[in-house]
Amino acid sequence: MAATPAPRASDSPAAPPAADPPASPRDVRLFWWASTADALGTQTSGIVLPLLLLTLGYSPAAVGLIAGASAAFGLVLGPLAAVPADRGARKTVMLWSAGLAALAMATVSVMVAMGRPPLVLLLCAVLVERLCTAAYDAAARGTVAMICPPEGYPRLVARLQVGDNAALVLGPVLGGALYQLGRAWPFVVDALSYAATAVCVGFMRADLRADPRAAAGAGPAAAPTDRPADGEHGTARPGPSPEGPDPRARRLRRAALLTEAGAGLRLVGTTPLLRLVTLWTAVVNGALSALYFGVLFFLERDGHSGSATGLVLAVSGAAGIAGALAAPALAVRLGAARTFLAVTWLLVPLAAGLAAARSPWAFAALFGGVCLILPCATVVLQSRTIATTPPHLQARAGAVLAAAAGGAAAVGPAAAGLLAARAGSAGPALGCTAALIALAVYTGWAHPRTLKNTGSTS
Structure with a gap:
């Protein structure tokens, strides 16, 4: 199952946001089309990628390398990509991720159409696509709560599952048929599906940012965005030294990023x-x-x-x-x-x-x-x-x-x-x-x- 939830902001139960988002049928439809187009393109190309690699003469080990590396990228980068999404850049992350994924799949289709693509270039393009997919999925997880009131959650979640299952049925059939026409066509369709996803997200009118009043009480997870600006309240942040950036400042930034990325794990626990x-x-x-x-x-x-x-x-x-x-x-x-x-x-x-x-x-x-x-x-x-x-x-x-x-x-x-x-x-x-x-x-x-x-x- 594809889960989209997240837990509370602290050890004690947190109240839901003060105001529920109004129902927006237009945004709901656009989000459904974005998710379904994404799933359909992924199923269309995913079913033929291993076949393509084997047909081009690559070994099963190479095929396994690409599949394993892609899965690992998604698992590792998902929590990191979720940080800017939760901090107000949800729509931006979704747009850029879908656009870059479309570019990566278009690159794959061009390389395949030109002949036998080098494995290194093909692997790089697939990993970029996987990175973008992980970032998009992470950002999209909070969208349901942004565009739909609580009483509409079950219906919208069910509609999204209908789209995923329809893609699971149609995608392999479409991918196989297109592969017979030409090896590059499934990847062209995948690129177009990502472009359609980006267009749908871009036309959504809802503000996909979380309520800043809720974020203000998030404790350590909110610190990086809720601190005063440089010089406010008589405090100053560490600045660069003559030899370069302050090592302590770099350590603090890394620690803050890890704290933010790990907030989900702590809250789930x-x-x-x-x-x-x-x-x-x-x-x-x-x-x-x-x-x-x-x-x-x-x-x-x-x-x-x-x-x-x-x-x-x-x-x-x-x-x-x-x-x-x-x-x-x-x-x-x-x-x-x-x-x-x-x-x-x-x-x-x-x-x-x-x-x-x-x-x-x-x-x-x-x-x-x-x-x-x-x-x-x-x-x-x-x-x-x-x-x-x-x-x-x-x-x-x-x-x-x-x-x-x-x-x-x-x-x-x-x-x-x-x-x-x-x-x-x-x-x-x-x-x-x-x-x-x-x-x-x-x-x-x-x-x-x-x-x-x-x-x-x-």
């Missing part, structure tokens, strides 16, 4: 709801990744064609869209806490069923069931965390949650391979079932009132 979200998303994302690769291992071992994998992806994407559309109404009807716990327990039999499945249709049905019910839980979690989080901390804490989920998802394939080697084709599903049982027991025992005490999602 002191907020029960955010601790629950971190654990839940990490376990579920890791389990989904392992389950998917377990299905791939089984289908490949039994000699099924690529169409079987396409069937699983198509059914899962369609089920995810249906689940996201139904999630807000279902959460209102059943209640947020009841919906969340029900989804957590229902994941267990679906994962166990994958251990006994033997046909592509069975895998598609069970994986589709997982993707059908999962949005109900993610809409509840994201809506609650957005509603209880001061906007000036959303990006930084959201980056921490995204890093936990992304790190767990990155470990999933390796865990699936290890379990398959030790316990056969059913090993990944059985291991994930055990992990999901433990998560459901812990959630029901340790956090029965966490969601009930954080307001309503309706």
